[in-house]
Amino acid sequence: MSVPAGAIALPAERAPTRREWVVFLRRLARRRTALFGLIVVGLVVVGALGAPWLTTWDPVEQDITNRLRPPGSSGPAGRVHVLGTDHLGRDILARIVFGARPALMVGFAAVAISGLLGMGVGLVSGYFGGRTDDVCMRLADIQLAFPFILLAIAVIGVLGPSLPVIIVVIGVSSWVVYARVVRSSVLSLREREFVQAALALGSRDGRVVLHHILPNALTPWLVVATLDMARVIVIESALSFLGLGVQPPTPTWGGMLADGRVYISTAWWLATFPGLAILFTVLGINLFGDGLRDTLDPRLKV
């Protein structure tokens, strides 16, 4: 290019300004299913944060005389167990509300780890290409070859189940989707004029990647992160269901389901309600994620 350096308008591509955010939010809100998803997710987050104020029951307090009471029974002092009690007489609604905490905690933390990891790999792999790219993509193939749950429970079995271990195991082994989607946007961004211009002006690789490529690769990354959150929450419940999640007495949805499975023929409410809580949460996140994708970039295949 023979254009004088001063004539190149570099800031043409940039992250959206506040006005664009408002426009984006309006467009998102117009999709009714996405809005519904957002409301559901909001309710779950509020429930998790406000758990102690939302229920008068203690989620871990046992009351053996009132065990396996069906939904709507009244407990001591006339207080009602809206969703019944479990095999140890604990209030199911209270346990569901408190159970949102480990689910969301693992969800957010694991997605943060895998999202950052995948973004790093995707940026490096897409920007530098060649050998580096080959190595990264083979690593991705290796990661994907494992049956996810099986590898996760094997590792957790060795290290022992605890909140940090669960978060790290899920986080470290979920980076591939992010890396792939970031890599493919980097591949096309790298050829764009504004990146070429920045390179021609002598910007260092690090600056080009962080200031010019990264902000424009964030959109698909965000969509993947949202949808992946749903997957992680299901995995967290599956681990708890197998007894390899966050350990009792902390209430978890998966753990409640495992308890309820034993009493399936006599007390259906034990297993039904925590499952509905997972379904509701995951559905909300999926709807919101789909809406986000359709609003931001309908061509995106994730």
Place this chain on the structure above:
Amino acid sequence: MRVYLTRRLLQSLLVLLGVSFVVFFILHLTGDPALVLLPPDATAEDVQRFREAMGFNDPFLVQYGRFLTGALRGDFGQSVRHGEPAFHLVIERMPATFELAGAALLIALVLSVPAGIISAVRRNTSLDYVSTVVALLGQSMPTFWLGIMLILVFSVQWNLLPSSGRGGLEHLLLPAITLGLFTTARITRLTRSGMLEVLNQDYIRTARAKGVSDPPVIWKHALKNAAIPIVTIVGIELGTLLGGSVITETIFAWPGVGRLSVQAIYNRDYPVVQAAVFLLSSTFVLVNLVVDVLYTYLDPRIRLR
């Protein structure tokens, strides 16, 4: 074509090498495999003797080399619990897992491809909405809950189908539906979006313009091209199905590799766990290699690369 296949084969071998390293490393995660394998009440002397006997004092790479040569011969060590070679225990249960995964995939394909096509062709009709909502629910439903609910309805309430074990078709039905639902939902959505994209292409308009009636346009012209991403996802979904069998097999007491692995983890029987992870991953790599080869017939553009 030959170059492509050779490269693809080499890639698969490389992936298997990586898989073997990760499987080997599982035991070394805590830094001391002897403590992982021995019961917690083992004396310091026992631990020392065990380390010596198992060669855990050798250099790391020497140990990996030994693991790899063993794995290639199908030797993953003895099961701590059953006193049998771990490899045998896993191989014995492979058919049950394949049967379940195969049935789940069959159910998924039989339901999802027609549902996706109808959804795309009758876009924005009530049929489309029903199929979309069902697919969305299916994608959001945790398998273990679905399994328990199916047992509650079909085994406990109506007493129609058995809730556990392997046997005839009636034993297969509930676990296969449970395992297959997520895949059904995914392929339905994929078929729908793939068909919608293809149906808007010029050659479809051309076919219609020259008077080809609806069924051949949909089944011959459109589906052929929409099938390409479906074939890819089937390979990937098989991995999900093999891995998902861990949960489904546990719920329905299905005597496959998944249930064996979960019990092995509870029993700290890690040779069995390693053998199971390695063999299931290898199966997945192999299936994807086959899918990629099939792919070159479906999409000749790949052969030219």
